[in-house]
Amino acid sequence: MQDVKALLFDVFGTVVDWRGGVAREAAPFLAAHGLGQVDPAAFADAWRRRYQPAMEAVRSGRRPYTRLDVLHRENLEAVLRDHGLDPATVPEAELAALNLAWHRLDPWPDSVPGLTRLKRVFVIAPLSNGNIVLMLDMAKRAGIPWDAILGAEVARAYKPTPEAYLRTAEVLALAPAQCCLVAAHNGDLKAARACGFRTAFVARPTEHGPGQRSDLHAEEAWDVVATDFEDLATRLGV
Amino acid sequence: MQDVKALLFDVFGTVVDWRGGVAREAAPFLAAHGLGQVDPAAFADAWRRRYQPAMEAVRSGRRPYTRLDVLHRENLEAVLRDHGLDPATVPEAELAALNLAWHRLDPWPDSVPGLTRLKRVFVIAPLSNGNIVLMLDMAKRAGIPWDAILGAEVARAYKPTPEAYLRTAEVLALAPAQCCLVAAHNGDLKAARACGFRTAFVARPTEHGPGQRSDLHAEEAWDVVATDFEDLATRLGV
Structure with missing residues (x-):
């Protein structure tokens, strides 16, 4: 790790709690539209289940690069239909506002203090599939001190x-x-390692709620394995 | 200006003093290579004179997008040859280090205090022809609190x-x-206005040294005309 200059971070799940944040924002929407019986966290899960298939259309070349805000909006309309609500009957401003739930996710409690320490020594930037303005709004709201916003839209x-x-x-x-990916997901780290990146695993055992069964442990000998971002900073000597 | 959400900043000349910074970095290099009689500020001017023609090759489509660090390096070699120094006789590490002079420019004294105020209300980002890592290194060294790094490389x-x-x-x-370009250059503001941007002019009367004759005043009725970034913040009610 002594050659590493930049720490690049997965964001959804690794830096922020997407499930809790989306559920918080979805709850009043669901209640207002006759879906008060739907568990907001389950709604967040359903929305998120459409995330990988939507990106796969771009990765496979079937579709040109399309930013995540657009994919999220398409997926929102699909998941509302799955719940029996025709999105055409919902005012546009309400759909747009709910889609911005992903811009208003809260960091895990250790994220900002850990990043603030790491920033003293390393370049820190997101390497997320989230688009630039999504990452920017999230960072500005939560005080995440990125040096730059990198990731899917730049690449x-x-x-x-x-x-x-x-x-x-x-x-x-x-x-x-000279780059290290920091992620709570073994698959992301595996892909980064295959590109020559250094790797740091930080477990986020409640990303998917209390019954999470995936990514509870490091599945390869990653360069660093840390319990949270403060521990990561300590392990990196910051 | 009441609809403006983001302030996008020209950087070279507007946020930072490129001439003074490049001269400071060039001085020991010139002295070490038998060019101690060359005025470092004049050397900076000569290097900068090759900036627009190099980008014009990209703008005209004669050359694919090439980041500014690469153009700066080509221009450095050319300007050394103009001064009678064959760059092939200079150790690579010295050329690379001098080329990074553009990553180590100092902000004008009001830049960081003004940006810090403006960031409370607006998204602030560079819209510079400098590439991402150039802007990142500069910001990290000088404490420029950008929300994201935008500009030529992203666009x-x-x-x-x-x-x-x-x-x-x-x-x-x-x-x-909803975007306002902040620049010390009337031509940049004119191009931004033609795209529908709002415009703010901040005079930087010593960008080109004590004898500067261009861009001393606002040449059109820009939406805001400020004396420096603190004045800009005040005029925008921050």
Whole structure:
């Protein structure tokens, strides 16, 4: 890790609690539209289940690069239909506001203090599939002190496509081995490692709620394994 | 200006003193290579004179998008040859270090205090022809509190090409009229206004040294005319 200059962060799940934040924002919407019996956290899960398939259309080349805000909106309309609500009957401003739930996610309690420490020594930036203004709004609201906003929109490629990692290193004028991906997801780290990145795993055992069964532990010998971002800073000597 | 959500900043000359910074970094290099008689500020001017022609090759389509660090390096080699120094005789590490002079420019004294105030109310980001890592290194060294780093590399277009402004607004999910360019250069503001941006002029009367004759005054009725970034913040009610 001594050559690492930049820490690049997965964001949804790793830096912020997407499930809790989306559920919080969805709850009043669901209640107002006759879906008060729907569990807002289950609604967040259903919305999120459409995330990977939507990006896969771009990764496979079936669709040109389309920013995540647009995919989220399409997925929102689909999940509302799945719940028996025709999105055409909902005022546009309400759909637009709910879609921005992803811009208003809260960081895990250790995220901002840990990033603030890490920023003293490393370049810190998101390497998320979230688009630039999504990351910007989230950071501004929550005080996340990124040095720059990188990721899918700058690379014009969605993780885990190799270009998402390699173009991020290139933009930073760094070799892949000078970059470390920090993520709560073994699959993301595996793809980054295949590109030559260093890897740091931080478990987020409640990302998917109390019954989470995936990504509870490091599944490979990642370069660093930390319990949270403060522990990551300590392990990196910051 | 009441609809403006984002302030986008020209950087070289507007936020930072490129001439003084490049001269400071060039002075020991020139002395070490038998060019101690060359005025470092004049050397900075000579290097900068190759800036617009180099970008014009990209703007005209004769060359694909090439980041400014690469153009700066080509221009450095050319200007050394103009001064009778063959760059092939200079160690690579010294050329690379001098090229990074542009990453180590100092802000004008009012820049960081003004930006810190403006950030409370507006999204603030560079809309510079400088590439991402150049802006990032500069901001990290000088404490410039950007919300994101936008500009030519994100837009894949050099100002004053319309795409440089329009794609920046699109990335921010804003209409051009919700964006205001802040610049010390009337030409940049004219191009931004033609794209529908709001405009703010801040005079930087010593950007080109004590004998500066261009851009001393607002040449059109820009939406805001301020004496410095603190004055800009005050005029915008921050």
